[in-house]
Amino acid sequence: MARQTWTEGRLLQDKTIVVTGCASGIGWETAKLVKALGGDVIGVDINRTEDHVDELYIADLSDRMAIKALVNALPSGIDGIANIAGLPPTAPADMVLKVNLVGLKFFTNAMIGRLNDGASIVNLASLAGFGWEESIPAIKASETLAFEDVEDFIKTHNVGNEVGRSYFFSKEAVVAWTIQNRWTWRDRGIRMNAVSPAAVDTPILKDFLATLGPRGEEGIRLTERPGRPEEIAPVVAFLMSDMTHWIRGTNIPVDGGMASHFLAQRHQL
Numbered sequence: 001m002a003r004q005t006w007t008e009g010r011l012l013q014d015k016t017i018v019v020t021g022c023a024s025g026i027g028w029e030t031a032k033l034v035k036a037l038g039g040d041v042i043g044v045d046i047n048r049t050e051d052h053v054d055e056l057y058i059a060d061l062s063d064r065m066a067i068k069a070l071v072n073a074l075p076s077g078i079d080g081i082a083n084i085a086g087l088p089p090t091a092p093a094d095m096v097l098k099v100n101l102v103g104l105k106f107f108t109n110a111m112i113g114r115l116n117d118g119a120s121i122v123n124l125a126s127l128a129g130f131g132w133e134e135s136i137p138a139i140k141a142s143e144t145l146a147f148e149d150v151e152d153f154i155k156t157h158n159v160g161n162e163v164g165r166s167y168f169f170s171k172e173a174v175v176a177w178t179i180q181n182r183w184t185w186r187d188r189g190i191r192m193n194a195v196s197p198a199a200v201d202t203p204i205l206k207d208f209l210a211t212l213g214p215r216g217e218e219g220i221r222l223t224e225r226p227g228r229p230e231e232i233a234p235v236v237a238f239l240m241s242d243m244t245h246w247i248r249g250t251n252i253p254v255d256g257g258m259a260s261h262f263l264a265q266r267h268q269l
């Protein structure tokens with residue numbers, strides 16, 4: 001692959017980035033920042049927005065046929081996919097797994113042929129995925145999970161809605177999938193990374209707090225406040241840029257220090 005460097009101009013000049021979940025919260029903010037940095041935004045959401053998108057595709061990312069139709073409709077020549085659409089732990093467990101995990105993977109895999117060489121894929125995971133190493137058997141079992149098998153999977157692997165388990169598992173599996181794909185499309189210079197925020201002040205913050213109860217409140221107390229969407233979007237934008245071709249398969253916490261806090265506690269540092 002030709003050597004790519006960034007020397008001048010705006011960070012995402014001439015890049016076309018697909019942003020899922022562009023109608024609200026972190027996706028909305030990411031679309032806004034991509035535009036501000038010179039990129040074109042192809043927005044995807046189940047809800048409509050007029051903001052910060054050059055083209056908008058309304059699609060339900062929990063539905064295989066809808067994703068197939070979306071992929072057929074999207075243009076080629078895409079430089080990045082920001083997989084940001086997601087449901088909170090208060091949504092039904094099957095929907096959480098379909099949107100946050102199965103749909104994300106299905107959409108991404110179907111889009112590889114539409115991507116330019118050197119493209120960047122960023123998965124919005126979560127601090128909720130921090131404990132992924134403790135879920136390896138279920139994560140491995142979910143590798144080829146199909147939409148129609150999600151309900152059985154939830155029962156077999158005990159990843160229903162109790163204390164937000166479906167949400168936590170969806171994010172654990174996304175972190176693991178990102179790591180797994182560190183080199184999958186390396187011959188085309190396509191890289192995949194994840195970004196993992198702790199609680200962020202978006203419309204679904206209340207859903208997290210309702211699920212986590214005192215644990216959620218304690219997290220916010222430790223980090224002094226929830227994060228803001230405008231503190232997450234720059235990390236996604238940076239990963240989309242030509243400055244990051246050697247960042248592969250990694251998971252970047254943007255969490256006010258929470259992931260480090262867990263590690264420091266675990267190892268008594």
Ligand SMILES: NC(=O)c1ccc[n+]([C@@H]2O[C@H](COP(=O)([O-])OP(=O)(O)OC[C@H]3O[C@@H](n4cnc5c(N)ncnc54)[C@H](O)[C@@H]3O)[C@@H](O)[C@H]2O)c1
Pocket residue numbers: 020021022023024025026027044045046047059060061062084085086087088099100124125126127196197198199200201202203204205208
């Ligand atoms: N807010 C937080 O505290 C927090 C923390 C960590 C990770 N995250 C993750 O960040 C991502 C964005 O969350 P947010 O806080 O901006 O939430 P949000 O609700 O503000 O935005 C989510 C967007 O996804 C879209 N969406 C939901 N289901 C969809 C579907 N079936 N098809 C297409 N689009 C769909 C929604 O319409 C919405 O526009 C999610 O993946 C979430 O899990 C959020």
